[in-house]
Amino acid sequence: MPIKVWIDRDECISDMVCVSLCGEVFEMSEEDGKSQIIAQFRVNDDVSQGVVPDDLKDCVESAAESCPVSIIHFEEQ
Numbered sequence: 001m002p003i004k005v006w007i008d009r010d011e012c013i014s015d016m017v018c019v020s021l022c023g024e025v026f027e028m029s030e031e032d033g034k035s036q037i038i039a040q041f042r043v044n045d046d047v048s049q050g051v052v053p054d055d056l057k058d059c060v061e062s063a064a065e066s067c068p069v070s071i072i073h074f075e076e077q
């Protein structure tokens, strides 16, 4: 099942933990220096949300659990 992922970007402290743990899904924005979903997985061109294949669930989960401000969320679609 695909995984819906979203980031409450307003609260991002730009420490890059998610990118280190799951660079397949997350990257840092050159616009505002905050985490965003990579273009390939974005929904409606929104940098804060995406849908990823389920083989990336563990990757997303580890990023979500390690984000120091707990702003990465995911659920099975």
Ligand code: SF4
Pocket: 007, 011, 012, 013, 014, 015, 016, 017, 018, 019, 034, 035, 066, 067, 068, 069, 070, 071, 072
């Ligand atoms: S781990 Fe959390 S706070 Fe750190 S860059 Fe990623 S989304 Fe932002």
